Amino acid sequence: MSDVARLAGVSIKTVSRVVNAEPGVHADTAGRVLAAIERLGFRRNVGALNLRRGLSTGTIGLVLEDVGNPFYSGLTRAVEEVARGFGRQVLTGSSDENADRERELALEFCARRVDGLIVVPAGLRHGYLMPEITSGMPVVFVDRPAGDVLADTVLVDNLEGAAAAVAHLVAHGHRRVAFLGDSPDIFTATERLRGFREGCAKAGIPYDETLVAMGPHTAAGVASVLRRLLGGRAPATAVLTGNNRITVHVLRAIAGSRRRPALIGFDDFELADLLEPPVSVVAIDPATLGRAAAELLFNRLGGDTAAPRRLVLPVRLIPRGSGELRPGSRR
Template sequence: MTEGRPTMKDVAAVAGVALKTVSRVVNGEPGVRTATAERVRRAVEQLGFRPNDSARLLRQGRRTCSIGLIVEDVSDPFYSTLNRAVEEVARAHGALLLTGSSAQDPERERELATAFCARRADGLIIVPTAADHGYLAPEMAAGTAVVAVDRPVPGLAADTVLSDNRGGSRAGVEHLLRQGHRRVGYLGDSPGIFTAVERLAGYQEAMAAAGCEVRPSWVSMARPDAVGIRLALDRMLAGRWPVTALMCGNNRTSVAVLRELGARGGSPALVGFDDFELADLLAVPVTVVAQDAVRLGRTAAELLFRRIGGEVGQPQRISLATRLVVRGSGEM
């Protein structure tokens, strides 16, 4: 027997038959006598042979029954929930889900996408990080379906499933304004991210509609690390015109802000974009703008499988509503 994983040649040797006979039995093809087929099956079981379905399907020109999902960080509760929703739809279609995290690194995203395509995944669902996704155009031309989720794909005509980021952020700020706040600070993610830009725009629209100024010191757009959050809050909460309320642009920012405020002992009113675990169990439960990560993942996956199944037409752009969940932290 050859070293490593058993092959069809090994099965043929043990069963005492031709390689073609093993291939016919393994692939369920007719033309093999019952006794011979049984001998092949015993050899398969004895050796622990497993057919290479991917290679077989490629030789036959058929799909590989697998799809790829690239998110920013699979450990983030939002993306892990989205991942699970995609996985459930893939399972219902008899497909395997391959998942990777881009870590907001365009090169890593490209490596993952090309690796999935090299393994002939039937389609990709991607949370875009790169500024240009033209590298996927040849894959789409070759028949790989692509759906963007959470953010659009720059430079590519692809189906897109989004949350109403601008409207959700606007609703969160309007809630703070209704409580009487006029000095509202905003802490968002990196300004190069589509969702961060849209949520900042929602904040600005709500403040402008209420006739409230937005001072430069009241806005911070950066990745949510502890030092950056501390410095941003130093600016917002100090001086002659400190903010009395905060709008946080995502769940990681909300958690970092709450941790810093806890250390300071301060408690301005706060609304966060994205729900997060235990937000409803804190001493002051956190009011949030909730996205439906399950619906986002399911909608993107169902759209992808329709494309894989042959649905044609212009790329779709689907926007899903958000929901304001009032719990108490925005009313202080």
């Protein structure tokens, strides 16, 4: 507190009153104190008593895109299982793909003095975590890399997965392959698009930008895009989707259609193997992803001081039927 008081030009007592939200501090004075705290990288310490006693808070923080997405719920469960083995509990929050919300959650967990942090990045700026990283708190980024800090990262092979899917569709007679991806400012979306483009080149078919649709997709939006892609004089005969939510929207949009495109989706999802036809997917095991991130984190908590690691986990193409439909297939 003395550093904050000196920088803000106030007494230690005033700093204490601002930090503890006590009344009687002029707004301008409080603003100077808060600015000094931000500049010095200090954080509100909810677990100060335990730390003074030399105890761990017994928690780690996990910031996800959406805990309601089955992919991230599987990742969360794996992190919890690893953490339980080390006697820790997991605090979890959803960023909803909002960079400000991600920062808010991450700093809230830091304020509660979690022992470590696992983050699925929603934004590209993570310098706000440097005070924690330099003080020794381990941070692991998962599914996507951090934008501007060097830290442990666990990814999947998005490029190879998309390229393999294109090769599979071309092997089944398709030359007009469409790609429906997520927002282009998301790392996984751009990597899968890049893999799609490279896959077209390797498979000997032209990359056609008119067959690509990127952006946050609603059910209505996907249906509209599909009407364009599957209509006209040179329609797409096959579709590769960039994540499981888009895949589900596509399935709804083509339900009841007599002529169906071949379909391969990124990310597996529940009951995909029971649909008619069963849905072919590029499978990413969220449990493996979560476990790898948690193990990296606990290795750091155990004293590992090696340079930051970047792990890229393989994906697996699972042919079930929808990706094996020939051009012009009918129900």
